[in-house]
Amino acid sequence: MKIGVIGGGAWGTALAQVAAAGGDPVLLWALEPDVVEAVNTARENPVYLAGVPLSPAIRATTRLADLQGCEALLVVTPAQHVRKILSGIDASGVPLVLCAKGIEAGSRKLVSEVAEEVQPDAAIAVISGPTFAHEVAKGLPTAVTLACADEALGASLASRLARPNFRPYASTDVIGSEIGGAVKNVLAIACGVVEGRGLGLNARSALIARGFAEMTRFGLAKGARVETLSGLSGLGDLVLTCSSTQSRNFSLGKGLGEGRGAAELMADRRTIAEGAFTAPVLQEAARATGVDMPVVDAVCALLDGSASADTIVSALLARPLRPEGR
Numbered sequence: 001m002k003i004g005v006i007g008g009g010a011w012g013t014a015l016a017q018v019a020a021a022g023g024d025p026v027l028l029w030a031l032e033p034d035v036v037e038a039v040n041t042a043r044e045n046p047v048y049l050a051g052v053p054l055s056p057a058i059r060a061t062t063r064l065a066d067l068q069g070c071e072a073l074l075v076v077t078p079a080q081h082v083r084k085i086l087s088g089i090d091a092s093g094v095p096l097v098l099c100a101k102g103i104e105a106g107s108r109k110l111v112s113e114v115a116e117e118v119q120p121d122a123a124i125a126v127i128s129g130p131t132f133a134h135e136v137a138k139g140l141p142t143a144v145t146l147a148c149a150d151e152a153l154g155a156s157l158a159s160r161l162a163r164p165n166f167r168p169y170a171s172t173d174v175i176g177s178e179i180g181g182a183v184k185n186v187l188a189i190a191c192g193v194v195e196g197r198g199l200g201l202n203a204r205s206a207l208i209a210r211g212f213a214e215m216t217r218f219g220l221a222k223g224a225r226v227e228t229l230s231g232l233s234g235l236g237d238l239v240l241t242c243s244s245t246q247s248r249n250f251s252l253g254k255g256l257g258e259g260r261g262a263a264e265l266m267a268d269r270r271t272i273a274e275g276a277f278t279a280p281v282l283q284e285a286a287r288a289t290g291v292d293m294p295v296v297d298a299v300c301a302l303l304d305g306s307a308s309a310d311t312i313v314s315a316l317l318a319r320p321l322r323p324e325g326r
């Protein structure tokens with residue numbers, strides 16, 4: 001199965017490395033000509049995945065048309081760009097494996113819903129889970145959820161991508177695996193705030209657990225399965241992303257907690273903190289579904305500058321006492 005990867009950021013490059021590990025050719029589409037040039041000549045992506053020597057089986061291109069002939073396409077651009085990129089390719093009959101974590105602004109659609117709209121004839125799968133790109137690209141042990149409604153296709157994609165240190169676990173819950181990845185990015189911003197304000201490890205664990213309760217309420221309301229939310233793509237990724245400044249979302253939250261503004265923090269980076277884009281649309285979606293997500297509301301208020309971190313923390317702590325199961 002010849003694999004094409006759309007998106008030459010950290011995650012697209014790491015997944016290209018996984019797909020090329022057996023020596024099979026992989027075509028990587030990147031937006032930036034300097035990334036393409038460096039991958040093809042220096043065998044490195046110095047912009048997004050510096051310091052990781054890449055497989056010679058990876059060839060990069062800036063031309064989407066070159067992806068014609070690939071037998072599966074991994075879609076790894078940030079969530080807000082997926083619609084435009086998928087509109088520019090002919091993917092009839094080619095499985096699309098969606099790897100971005102987010103919800104589209106405006107439409108409030110998950111990436112799979114966007115893909116189904118733009119490429120109605122393509123089979124859809126999702127890869128999601130606790131995966132820092134640098135660790136995956138270096139071959140450190142990693143497990144992911146690979147969700148596909150078509151179990152046979154899911155199994156064939158899993159066997160093509162599996163490596164001794166990269167284990168896809170099969171699921172048919174596409175929506176559930178996407179919701180975990182999208183929601184955890186927003187919750188990781190909140191955990192970064194806890195770190196930035198020096199509120200301690202008890203507070204961070206409480207936030208992870210109460211954040212997981214929000215993810216579960218929202219996920220179940222949207223039709224996700226509880227075992228998906230408590231699996232690799234939900235709880236697994238939530239714990240990873242809420243635990244380390246390696247996470248762009250966590251480090252954005254840490255900066256907010258230290259008193260810096262969202263605009264200043266976002267202007268500093270070329271890499272993506274998806275949670276900042278997902279937070280307001282997740283808040284809209286939760287309100288439209290009648291789901292209470294106080295941590296997500298708090299992140300939105302911090303990002304839009306309508307409240308300070310201290311005010312938000314005090315408001316969260318002053319919420320009425322309630323049974324844990326609600």
Ligand SMILES: NC(=O)c1ccc[n+]([C@@H]2O[C@H](COP(=O)([O-])OP(=O)(O)OC[C@H]3O[C@@H](n4cnc5c(N)ncnc54)[C@H](O)[C@@H]3O)[C@@H](O)[C@H]2O)c1
Nearest residue numbers: 008009010011012031048077078081100101132133271272
């Ligand atoms: N980095 C990780 O560890 C990791 C792991 C799992 C999932 N993800 C998800 O993968 C997706 C991509 O993240 P990343 O970390 O590879 O990105 P990145 O931060 O490393 O790089 C940014 C990417 O955005 C692309 N981009 C910028 N403007 C664009 C445009 N107009 N059209 C198309 N692409 C554009 C750039 O070309 C680049 O590929 C995100 O949804 C992220 O949440 C990332």
Ligand SMILES: O=P(O)(O)OC[C@H](O)CO
Nearest residue numbers: 129130131132247248249
């Ligand atoms: O750096 P982050 O916060 O985008 O997280 C990367 C991955 O999604 C972790 O699974």
